Amino acid sequence: xxxxGYFEAIFEPGLLREINEFGTLKHFKEGDIIMDYGKYIHMMxxxxxxxxxxxxxxxxxxxxxxxxxxxxxxxxxxxxxxLEAKKSEVKAIAEEDVDLIAIPHTxxxxxxxxxxxxxxxxMRSFNLRxxxxxxxIESIAFHKLDDRLIAYLKEKQRLSGSSxxxxxxxxxxxxxxxxxxVISRLLKQLENDGKIVLYRNEIKLLNxxxxx
Amino acid sequence: xxxxGYFEAIFEPGLLREINEFGTLKHFKEGDIIMDYGKYIHMMxxxxxxxxxxxxxxxxxxxxxxxxxxxxxxxxxxxxxxLEAKKSEVKAIAEEDVDLIAIPHTxxxxxxxxxxxxxxxxMRSFNLRxxxxxxxIESIAFHKLDDRLIAYLKEKQRLSGSSxxxxxxxxxxxxxxxxxxVISRLLKQLENDGKIVLYRNEIKLLNxxxxx
DNA sequence: CTGGGATGGTTACAAATGTTACAATAGCGT
DNA sequence: ACGCTATTGTAACATTTGTAACCATCCCAG
Numbered sequence: 001x002x003x004x005g006y007f008e009a010i011f012e013p014g015l016l017r018e019i020n021e022f023g024t025l026k027h028f029k030e031g032d033i034i035m036d037y038g039k040y041i042h043m044m045x046x047x048x049x050x051x052x053x054x055x056x057x058x059x060x061x062x063x064x065x066x067x068x069x070x071x072x073x074x075x076x077x078x079x080x081x082x083l084e085a086k087k088s089e090v091k092a093i094a095e096e097d098v099d100l101i102a103i104p105h106t107x108x109x110x111x112x113x114x115x116x117x118x119x120x121x122x123m124r125s126f127n128l129r130x131x132x133x134x135x136x137i138e139s140i141a142f143h144k145l146d147d148r149l150i151a152y153l154k155e156k157q158r159l160s161g162s163s164x165x166x167x168x169x170x171x172x173x174x175x176x177x178x179x180x181x182v183i184s185r186l187l188k189q190l191e192n193d194g195k196i197v198l199y200r201n202e203i204k205l206l207n208x209x210x211x212x
Numbered sequence: 213x214x215x216x217g218y219f220e221a222i223f224e225p226g227l228l229r230e231i232n233e234f235g236t237l238k239h240f241k242e243g244d245i246i247m248d249y250g251k252y253i254h255m256m257x258x259x260x261x262x263x264x265x266x267x268x269x270x271x272x273x274x275x276x277x278x279x280x281x282x283x284x285x286x287x288x289x290x291x292x293x294x295l296e297a298k299k300s301e302v303k304a305i306a307e308e309d310v311d312l313i314a315i316p317h318t319x320x321x322x323x324x325x326x327x328x329x330x331x332x333x334x335m336r337s338f339n340l341r342x343x344x345x346x347x348x349i350e351s352i353a354f355h356k357l358d359d360r361l362i363a364y365l366k367e368k369q370r371l372s373g374s375s376x377x378x379x380x381x382x383x384x385x386x387x388x389x390x391x392x393x394v395i396s397r398l399l400k401q402l403e404n405d406g407k408i409v410l411y412r413n414e415i416k417l418l419n420x421x422x423x424x
Numbered sequence: 425c426t427g428g429g430a431t432g433g434t435t436a437c438a439a440a441t442g443t444t445a446c447a448a449t450a451g452c453g454t
Numbered sequence: 455a456c457g458c459t460a461t462t463g464t465a466a467c468a469t470t471t472g473t474a475a476c477c478a479t480c481c482c483a484g
Contacts, residue, residue: 056346058354066349080339089346113325126338127292133345134268134301137278140352141389142270144440168461177353179442184462200450200461356470380431391472396432412431412480 006072007046015115023101028052028094035092041081043102046074050098051159055091055175064140065152065175067132068095068159076125079108095159148176149186150212153196157205165203218284219258227327235313240264240306247304253293255314258286262310263371267303267387276352277364277387279344280307280371288337291320307371360388361398362424365408365417375417 008016023046028034034045034052045052051070054077057063069075069092081088083105111118139148152172156165173183187203190196195212197204220228235258240246246257246264257264263282266289269275281287281304293300295317323330351360364384368377385395399415402408407424409416 056349058350060354062354064349064353076338077342080335080342083335084339086339089343109331112331119321119324123292123295126288127296127298129342130289130292130345131301133342133349137268137276137345137349137352138270140349141276142272142274146440170461180462181443181464182441184464185441188463198462358470382431392432393434393473394471396434397471400433410432 010121011117012115015111015118018107018111019101019103022107023103026100026102028098028100030094030096032094032098033091034094034098034100035078035088035090037089037091038087040085041078041088042085042105044074044076044078044105044108045069045092045100045102047071048099048101051095052092052098052100053095053175055093056089057091062177063091063174064177066090066136067129068155070159073128074121074125076122076129079122079125083109145176145178145182146186146189149183150190150209152176153203153205153209154212163205163209165205166201167203168201222333223329224327227323227330230319230323231313231315234319235315238312238314240310240312242306242308244306244310245303246306246310246312247290247300247302249301249303250299252297253290253300254297254317256286256288256290256317256320257281257304257312257314259283260311260313263307264304264310264312265307265387267305268301269303274389275303275386276389278302278348279341280367282371285340286333286337288334288341291334291337295321357388357390357394358398358401361395362402362421364388365415365421366424369417375421377415377417378413379415380413 007019011019024043025048028050035041037057047069049071051068053068054066054075055063056066075092077090078088085105108122112122113119139151143151149172152175153165156167157163169183169187170180173180176183187196187198190209190212191198193208195206195209197206219231223231236255237260240262247253249269259281261283263280265280266278266287267275268278287304289302290300297317320334324334325331351363355363361384364387365377368379369375381395381399382392385392388395399408399410402421402424403410405420407418407421409418
């Protein structure tokens with residue numbers, strides 16, 4: 001492990017040792033499925049490097065993006081699930097290449113009392129996940145698609161650090177739970193307004209885009 | 213306290229004693245605001261009797277119903293918030309008269325390690341809250357208003373145990389984050405289909421309604 | 425009993441989103 | 455080069471939802 005600076009700052013030495021001993025370092029390539037619907041959850045992921053996205057689908061298979069997880073974050077939904085050996089309600093996919101440490105469920109519980117640093121980390125994670133879900137609900141319930149699309153592009157820009165978004169209209173439509181034609185239409189509108197430029201599988205955000 | 217049977221079954225005697233000692237029994241009348249946006253949270257509610265609803269609003273003040281909390285449930289969003297002295301992102305209103313025990317934030321943390329029964333209760337609560345939020349997202353993202361309205365009425369029926377829903381069209385519109393005219397329209401459609409009967413401030417669900 | 429607010433019915437219309445269909449083109453593997 | 459598939463553009467249309475306006479009725483407070 002190399003990028004554990006953040007964790008070293010907030011975790012006790014003993015906890016770091018145990019994470020090294022009992023955690024499993026895993027690597028996923030872009031597009032890999034890290035967790036799937038209906039699978040049993042027996043570990044909690046702590047993201048070291050990269051970004052993964054968490055999705056939810058309805059009965060018909062239509063999916064919607066819930067939120068992203070990136071460096072130093074972890075999915076506390078997995079936590080509360082695997083304490084009760086539940087099946088997953090969500091799917092997680094590597095947005096970019098991802099390194100994560102998988103913590104076995106037996107240790108989750110044990111460390112909670114043993115290491116205050118762990119407890120704080122977990123509680124902060126719960127809180128962050130709730131806030132993300134609330135943000136997601138706010139976006140879906142109160143904002144029109146054009147606003148949601150703009151927010152989506154900004155989030156992609158933030159996560160990748162680049163103003164060039166690599167994604168097909170089809171993928172975007174999926175993650176916003178709408179249809180491709182609708183996204184193409186809105187993107188074309190943004191292009192006509194001089195906010196973005198469209199290429200095949202690429203969207204370049206112009207300076208004007210920030211003002212959206 | 214009278215209706216503590218559920219808690220007596222899952223909590224340790226010592227924990228029950230401490231809840232008695234440090235918890236504050238509070239009563240709210242229907243419509244009372246239990247928690248409001250932007251207020252600091254310094255206690256976690258455990259519902260003893262009655263039902264409360266949890267709402268979220270957008271910038272313009274429009275609100276949407278997130279979920280209900282009823283007997284024996286507690287709001288773990290409050291938990292994770294008050295450990296970090298955060299302001300509330302949500303509002304809670306008594307749907308019916310509510311008795312709850314307010315646990316001060318200092319004890320939340322302490323009991324977590326001291327009483328496994330408490331830890332399990334809290335973790336199950338986290339999990340339930342996540343599932344409720346996911347259900348909420350699924351409903352908003354994937355279902356049309358008519359389906360959401362039907363689900364809303366069924367939930368009200370389940371919670372009140374009665375097939376007569378007391379609510380104005382205006383209130384329903386608010387909680388589903390739409391307008392009164394739209395709800396009136398959909399309700400009238402349901403009435404024409406022989407699923408419900410409309411009265412002033414009342415909606416009677418007929419037998420056929422179950423088949424929706 | 426009465427005026428005014430709350431509630432609900434209804435219409436007409438606007439805006440947003442979904443759907444279907446079809447064409448054009450880029451890029452990929454053989 | 456060729457054919458295939460994925461991607462994007464676009465038009466036409468349907469459906470869903472939002473908005474504004476107006477009226478009728480109910481009910482409570484004074």
